Amino acid sequence: MASGLVLFFYISAHLINHALGLVSLDAAEAGMSIAVEVWYSVPGTILLYGAATVHFLMALLAIYERRTFRLPPLEIIRIALGFTMPILLIGHAAGTRLAYDMYGLSSDYTRVVGVLWASGQQGWQLGLMAPGWIHGCLGLNFAFGRRQWFRQLRPVLFAIALLLPVFSGLGFIAMGRELAGTPRSAAAQEYLSPANTEQRLAIAQWKDNLLNWYFSIIFAAFMAREIRNLIERRAKGLVQVTYPGQTVSIPRGWSVLEASRSFHLPHASMCGGRARCSTCRIRVTAGQEHCPPPAKDEQDTLTRINAPAEVRLACQLRPQGNVSVIPIVRTARPVYRATAPRRSGEHDVVVLYCDFRNRADFASDHLPQDLLHILTVYVDGLSQAIRAAGGALSYVESDSVCALFGLDGAGEVCAQRALDAVGAVEGVIADLNNRLGRRESDRLKISVVVHSGHAAIGEIGSSEPPMVLAIGEAVDVANEMRKLAAERDRAFAISEQVYQAAGLIPVHDDEAVLHRPEGITTVFLSDAAPIASPAWTLHGKVNRAALLRRLWAGG
Ligand code: HEM
Ligand code: FES
Numbered sequence: 001m002a003s004g005l006v007l008f009f010y011i012s013a014h015l016i017n018h019a020l021g022l023v024s025l026d027a028a029e030a031g032m033s034i035a036v037e038v039w040y041s042v043p044g045t046i047l048l049y050g051a052a053t054v055h056f057l058m059a060l061l062a063i064y065e066r067r068t069f070r071l072p073p074l075e076i077i078r079i080a081l082g083f084t085m086p087i088l089l090i091g092h093a094a095g096t097r098l099a100y101d102m103y104g105l106s107s108d109y110t111r112v113v114g115v116l117w118a119s120g121q122q123g124w125q126l127g128l129m130a131p132g133w134i135h136g137c138l139g140l141n142f143a144f145g146r147r148q149w150f151r152q153l154r155p156v157l158f159a160i161a162l163l164l165p166v167f168s169g170l171g172f173i174a175m176g177r178e179l180a181g182t183p184r185s186a187a188a189q190e191y192l193s194p195a196n197t198e199q200r201l202a203i204a205q206w207k208d209n210l211l212n213w214y215f216s217i218i219f220a221a222f223m224a225r226e227i228r229n230l231i232e233r234r235a236k237g238l239v240q241v242t243y244p245g246q247t248v249s250i251p252r253g254w255s256v257l258e259a260s261r262s263f264h265l266p267h268a269s270m271c272g273g274r275a276r277c278s279t280c281r282i283r284v285t286a287g288q289e290h291c292p293p294p295a296k297d298e299q300d301t302l303t304r305i306n307a308p309a310e311v312r313l314a315c316q317l318r319p320q321g322n323v324s325v326i327p328i329v330r331t332a333r334p335v336y337r338a339t340a341p342r343r344s345g346e347h348d349v350v351v352l353y354c355d356f357r358n359r360a361d362f363a364s365d366h367l368p369q370d371l372l373h374i375l376t377v378y379v380d381g382l383s384q385a386i387r388a389a390g391g392a393l394s395y396v397e398s399d400s401v402c403a404l405f406g407l408d409g410a411g412e413v414c415a416q417r418a419l420d421a422v423g424a425v426e427g428v429i430a431d432l433n434n435r436l437g438r439r440e441s442d443r444l445k446i447s448v449v450v451h452s453g454h455a456a457i458g459e460i461g462s463s464e465p466p467m468v469l470a471i472g473e474a475v476d477v478a479n480e481m482r483k484l485a486a487e488r489d490r491a492f493a494i495s496e497q498v499y500q501a502a503g504l505i506p507v508h509d510d511e512a513v514l515h516r517p518e519g520i521t522t523v524f525l526s527d528a529a530p531i532a533s534p535a536w537t538l539h540g541k542v543n544r545a546a547l548l549r550r551l552w553a554g555g
Contacts, residue, residue: 001143003058006051008136010039015133015164021171025178028171059083060221067229067254070261074138075272081135083218089132090210130165137161142272239290242324244383245392245468246407256282256314256325268329273315278305280314282325286388286541290321324388349470350405350418350452350498351478352391354382354425357486358445359399365442375399378432378444381538385424388541390417394468404470407457415501418450419531422492426529427536435538447485448529451478451495451521473518480514481523488512490525497521504530 017035020028038044059082069076140157144150150157229251238249241259250259257280260267271277275297284291291312294302298316314327356362356378362371375398382401383393391403403421406414425448433443453474460469477495485493488510499506508524535541 003051003055004136004139004143006047007055008140010048010051011132011136012164015168018169018175019164019167019171021175021178022167025175028175056086060217063218063221064225064228066225067232067251067258068262070258072269072272075142078135078138078142078272081131081138085132085135086214087211090207090214133161133165142270142274143276145270145277239319240322240390241319242286242322242388242390244326244387247390252320253318256280256312256317256319256323260314260327265327267314267327269315275301275313275316278302278307278313279329281305281307281311281328282314282317283328284310284312284317285324285326285384287319287321287323288541290319290323291317292320324390326387346454346456346472348406348452349455349457349474350414350450350501351455351470351474352386352403352405352418352421353449353478353482354401354403355447355449355482355486356399356444357447362444374432374436374444377538378429381428381432382425385428385536386421389421389424390414391421392468394470404457404468407468412501412503415452415498416503418452418498419494419502419504419529420533422448422450422494423529423531423533424536424541426491427533428538430534431537445491447482447491447493449478449481449485449493450498451481452497452501453477473516477514477516477521480516481521484512484514484523485525488525490527492526492529493523494526494530495521495523499524499530506530 013035017028017031020031039048059079062079071079141150232251232253237252239252240247240249241256243260243265246263246265248259248263248265250262254262255273257267257269257273259265268279269277270279273280278301281302288310294312294316298313301313302311311328314325356375362374366374379396379401383396386393386401386403389405391405392407394402394404396402405418405421425446429444429446436442436444451474453472455470455472455474457468457470460467481493481495485491490510494506496506506524507528507530508526510525512523512525514521514523533541
């Protein structure tokens with residue numbers, strides 16, 4: 001950021017200097033002689049050209065590191081303007097600083113403006129200011145946009161951002177007019193005479209070489225990025241990132257923010273992914289072991305906001321294996337697309353119901369506030385377990401939760417995930433019951449039902465994310481299975497179709513057959529989940545090894 005600020009300071013001072021041309025050419029010359037003293041001195045040269053080099057290298061790194069260019073429009077504009085500006089800037093720097101270093105040609109306004117004016121390049125020169133200035137202003141906005149002082153000053157800063165280039169352009173024109181036809185402009189005319197052709201050609205040659213180098217370096221950065229992407233795609237495989245309601249696959253090495261952007265998922269990111277604003281923060285609910293520890297920039301920001309251990313910055317976290325995450329800062333819509341795609345259609349889906357069977361007993365034994373607290377913890381724990389397994393919550397009522405797996409088409413993986421979720425739900429309820437107490441009447445009784453079948457899927461309502469509803473055979477059969485589980489007092493009822501799709505042998509203490517017009521469904525009932533997941537607690541999956549290590553270390 002320091003390099004950007006130095007360049008911004010330089011450009012601002014330069015524009016103010018041009019604006020002095022509105023007062024008089026002499027006033028602008030006086031300003032310029034001070035600027036030349038500062039920037040042509042050894043420390044000034046090191047500071048300015050050092051900042052430009054560092055900034056350029058940083059920009060190349062930003063290109064290389066970004067796995068996708070699906071960025072919000074403002075970020076694209078900022079980066080594009082950043083790279084366009086030097087094309088004009090190199091020509092200008094060659095005509096001023098290089099001309100001074102090679103031939104001792106002075107960088108005063110009389111010569112520079114005179115030459116530009118006489119050679120008809122004044123339009124280009126005015127255009128040169130725009131990309132640099134807009135890029136710098138956008139950069140500052142990204143860097144400081146969330147600070148209180150910046151927001152308060154925004155109207156003033158906006159006025160300056162708008163007016164400074166205008167005054168600067170007017171100052172430049174005023175100087176050109178003041179010079180035109182005066183003896184002072186004769187020197188400029190003389191520079192353009194055939195006698196100086198050799199000098200001009202040498203400077204033009206330098207300019208062309210610099211531009212060629214510039215384009216080659218940028219091309220090399222893009223090529224390096226492509227090669228890296230290819231290697232990552234080939235060698236490292238894909239990892240899955242599960243959001244509330246959706247699972248996406250990304251090449252290993254991508255950040256979670258890049259995953260969100262690639263799949264058009266709403267995700268706040270005010271600083272443009274530079275680990276500064278913390279708006280992209282996420283809670284990692286599963287797969288912490290696949291998350292490399294935060295680097296310094298990320299750690300500094302997490303410490304600043306006092307974030308708990310499971311919270312990470314999505315723009316910095318590049319998971320090495322499957323993870324489940326919940327974005328914490330809400331944003332209404334994907335940052336670069338007006339409307340998110342609606343998931344609707346008719347296909348196979350896996351339906352999971354979890355019913356709180358003894359809610360009525362709880363209601364008579366507990367105060368309403370206590371029951372409300374228990375219900376909140378219950379629903380939170382279940383939602384987390386279901387989302388971590390890749391399921392989407394369809395609806396949540398005070399005593400039942402409905403989740404859907406395979407919204408983009410059910411298959412073997414969806415059935416397995418639903419069974420994983422069943423195990424996780426069992427872990428969550430066991431943890432909740434342990435916390436509630438030992439008395440039988442204090443224990444929560446649930447029944448979990450899973451069935452796979454055909455249904456019409458539609459998103460309804462205007463909530464974000466919208467509610468996903470399934471209607472059809474899959475849901476009707478699942479509803480009959482709920483009644484069956486309640487009648488037989490069993491905690492788990494899973495249909496034959498689910499076991500078949502998951503490729504597992506049914507686990508059961510009891511079984512029943514449901515006869516329906518669409519066909520026969522065998523239901524396997526049991527008191528234990530088919531795939532146990534004892535590491536699941538109310539607060540997500542516990543890494544037992546890490547917990548033991550912490551206890552051992554006395555932490
Ligand atoms: C060599 C020409 C330049 C190029 C290629 C360039 C490119 C970039 C890029 C790509 C970024 C964003 C980095 C990222 O998102 O990770 C950036 C940030 C920035 N640039 Fe430039 N830039 C150039 C010159 C300038 C100039 C002349 C100014 C001053 C007016 C400037 C001011 C800024 C500022 C203030 C930032 C934000 C700094 C930050 O967020 O860390 N840049 N630049
Ligand atoms: S986008 Fe700002 S910290 Fe990640």
